[in-house]
Amino acid sequence: MYLYLLTINMVAHRLNIESIAVTNLRPAKFFACYLLGSHAFVLGAGLPIPQPATMRPSHLLLILLSLFSSLLPFASPGPTNKIGEVAGICSHTDYPFLCIYASTTYGQSYLAIDAASLLAMHIKMTVDHTQTAKAIASTFAVNPTTTPQVKQALEVCVKQYDDAFDDLATGSTAVAGHDAGTANSMLSAVISYYGTCDDAFAEIYKANPLAKQDDFLMKMVSNALALAQLILQ
Numbered sequence: 001m002y003l004y005l006l007t008i009n010m011v012a013h014r015l016n017i018e019s020i021a022v023t024n025l026r027p028a029k030f031f032a033c034y035l036l037g038s039h040a041f042v043l044g045a046g047l048p049i050p051q052p053a054t055m056r057p058s059h060l061l062l063i064l065l066s067l068f069s070s071l072l073p074f075a076s077p078g079p080t081n082k083i084g085e086v087a088g089i090c091s092h093t094d095y096p097f098l099c100i101y102a103s104t105t106y107g108q109s110y111l112a113i114d115a116a117s118l119l120a121m122h123i124k125m126t127v128d129h130t131q132t133a134k135a136i137a138s139t140f141a142v143n144p145t146t147t148p149q150v151k152q153a154l155e156v157c158v159k160q161y162d163d164a165f166d167d168l169a170t171g172s173t174a175v176a177g178h179d180a181g182t183a184n185s186m187l188s189a190v191i192s193y194y195g196t197c198d199d200a201f202a203e204i205y206k207a208n209p210l211a212k213q214d215d216f217l218m219k220m221v222s223n224a225l226a227l228a229q230l231i232l233q
Contacts, residue, residue: 086113092230093223115230122224123172126217133213134161149204157197157210164193180232187225194218
């Protein structure tokens with residue numbers, strides 16, 4: 001408990017927020033706030049946490065992983081589930097903190113955590129959050145206060161999210177079949193779909209209410225693409 005409270009103060013100071021704002025969070029959700037910064041709300045933390053201006057994953061990752069290894073459940077104990085090994089695999093991704101979070105959220109379903117299982121976790125998390133983003137977009141679209149222009153942009157987003165579901169499945173199957181070309185093509189396309197949602201709002205000079213979700217999803221798929229390349233190399 002002492003280490004937990006100490007880390008709360010340390011991370012709260014780094015993120016420029018009041019430590020009391022995170023004191024009542026469960027450890028896993030507090031960890032998510034740190035990992036995702038301003039995107040923590042996507043996971044339900046509901047805190048307006050700003051993204052740090054600079055972040056050095058190599059040091060902070062090891063510090064936080066060592067402090068929280070007893071608080072965040074991984075998959076069943078095994079030689080490939082050691083926290084250092086998971087961090088080692090995640091270091092090959094663009095967003096290693098997010099990769100670690102995926103393992104703590106979905107890792108319980110796997111006997112061992114390796115590049116292949118981490119990829120599956122990223123795909124699953126992306127699908128789950130895409131479903132949430134689609135639901136939000138659909139709700140906004142039917143709101144009577146939504147202007148026709150914004151409604152049309154939201155409909156573009158919904159279409160892109162549906163396309164993402166299809167290509168995530170195809171990309172995952174391609175990795176399993178060691179089809180590197182198809183895997184890279186499909187996962188890269190998924191990233192572009194979320195960007196297209198943003199572009200639909202940029203074209204009408206309106207703020208995208210799904211911008212943070214899209215950014216989170218693009219980072220998840222970027223990690224998935226890196227893991228796929230690691231598997232297929």
